[in-house]
Amino acid sequence: MAALARLMVIGFIVLTVIYVCLSLYSRAVRKGKLRAEWHEGPQDQPLEAFLEEGLEDYDKSLRRKLILSVYVIPVILVSVVIYLTNFA
Known part of the structure; x- marks a missing residue:
């Protein structure tokens, strides 16, 4: 359970950095x-x-x-991988 919590915290931090970078880049291009x-x-x-x-x-x-899909898509992919690994 601790490994899952660590994955979620680190993943959230990484996704936030990616979101901020994409958002700033897109705004600068516009x-x-x-x-x-x-x-x-x-x-x-x-x-x-x-x-x-x-x-x-x-x-x-x-x-x-x-750009908010930066948060949604990886969470869905990780959830699918975890499900397929454990239950399929």
Whole structure:
């Protein structure tokens, strides 16, 4: 039982680090695309306002929610492996 608890704690820490890295990377990529879009198009509003509005839309997007699958998929895979190893 202690081994399972240790696996869960270490797994949660590793998955959190992966989630934070993916989240920051995805946000940086989106911010870069918004900057390029602002430079190419008409500058009706200041850059900071344009970025803020675009990142608010990003925060509500499906991509942002899919990054949470970093937690779900490994837990499901480990559960399936444990089940198949012990009960199948």
